[in-house]
Amino acid sequence: xxxxxxxxxxxxxxxxxxxxxxxxxxxxxxxxxxxxxxxxxxxxxxxxxxxxxxxxxxxxxxxxxxxxxxxxxxxxxxxxxxxxxxxxxxxxxxxxxxxxxxxxxxxxxxxxxxxxxxxxxxxxxxxxxxxxxxxxxxxxxxxxxxxxxxxxxxxxxxxxxxxxxxxxxxxxxxxxxxxxxxxxx
Numbered sequence: 001x002x003x004x005x006x007x008x009x010x011x012x013x014x015x016x017x018x019x020x021x022x023x024x025x026x027x028x029x030x031x032x033x034x035x036x037x038x039x040x041x042x043x044x045x046x047x048x049x050x051x052x053x054x055x056x057x058x059x060x061x062x063x064x065x066x067x068x069x070x071x072x073x074x075x076x077x078x079x080x081x082x083x084x085x086x087x088x089x090x091x092x093x094x095x096x097x098x099x100x101x102x103x104x105x106x107x108x109x110x111x112x113x114x115x116x117x118x119x120x121x122x123x124x125x126x127x128x129x130x131x132x133x134x135x136x137x138x139x140x141x142x143x144x145x146x147x148x149x150x151x152x153x154x155x156x157x158x159x160x161x162x163x164x165x166x167x168x169x170x171x172x173x174x175x176x177x178x179x180x181x182x183x184x185x
Contacts, residue, residue: 009044031055031064060113068117072124079109079131093140099154102135107157114161115168125158132157 030049032039042049054063061070083106119125136150171177
């Protein structure tokens with residue numbers, strides 16, 4: 001069956017050839033988004049493109065169902081490893097020192113590009129919160145307090161994700177982003 005994509009790919013290839021920007025066909029892939037997608041096969045230069053269920057681009061994992069669970073698992077894993085390294089290498093349990101190390105070493109793994117993959121399922125949010133939960137237990141004077149009281153000592157990552165989303169919307173509304181306001185509103 002001939003689809004819109006199969007008609008469009010030769011046009012794209014022709015335009016890129018005119019600009020001497022050739023595609024590396026071996027690296028090109030197809031991801032069929034959605035459950036009702038027919039899964040057509042696409043070809044470039046006579047080579048059928050591979051079909052994938054997930055792909056990593058700019059450090060963000062995109063899956064066929066557009067759920068962010070895989071990205072959350074990856075962020076949790078990296079942040080947890082960094083927190084473990086921090087815990088093993090730093091003997092001091094001074095709150096100021098640990099906070100000053102946590103912010104640049106661990107938190108970026110939890111917050112990288114969250115405006116594009118912010119979790120909405122409770123299970124994904126709880127997974128990311130586990131890192132913060134573990135971090136707050138590193139303070140000897142706070143260990144016996146309930147988690148929500150310990151959380152007051154550090155900025156909650158959920159609040160930071162929401163704030164990041166608001167900043168992105170502000171940029172779109174005020175024309176400070178490359179995304180047009182009329183695309184969404």
